[in-house]
Amino acid sequence: MALLLAFPTATWSTDTPFPPPRGDVLLEVAGDIALTNLGDEAHLDAQMLNALPRERLTTHTSVTDGRQTFEGFLVRDLLDALAADGETVTALALNDYRVEIPIEDFRRYDVLLADTMNEQRLTRRDKGPLWIVYPRDDHLELQDIRYDYRWVWQLHRLEID
DSSP states (O other), X not given: OHHXXXXXXXXXXXXXXXXXOSXXXXXXXXXXXXXXXXXXXXXXXXXXXXXXXXXXXXXXXXXSSSEEEEXXXXXXXXXXXXXXXXXXXXXXXXXXXXXXXXXXXHHHSOOEEEEEETTEEOOGGGTOSOEEEXXXXXXXXXXSHHHHTTOOBSEEEEEEO
């Protein structure tokens, strides 16, 4: 954990042992990743995720009224920190919802893994603890229903293929 506390942003490395989570696991990442801490997976708690650079995004959603302000971290920053290499990310929610997302989405758009909405921490009762949020208002093509299916709330696992 000292590794994560020593740096303001995630600088995890395959040259240094990746520490196990000390708190509740919020996100599991499996598949084609180079950095793991539990078998061949990465299990991340809030402190580990907070080591990633924080971002803010204000956009409309298809399931709320008006513009909402989200905070969290970019999915591509997480994928880069874990040295993920693949073409598809399967996102799994706590209710067993699953969707395949082209990894290109995370490279092309500033897709957020939000943990707050309107300065309120997302909880399991309210689409949390993590919600995949696209910058819908910034790109006309993201206002298509195909992308709405990729807004996974109650996210708990990503599988990289």
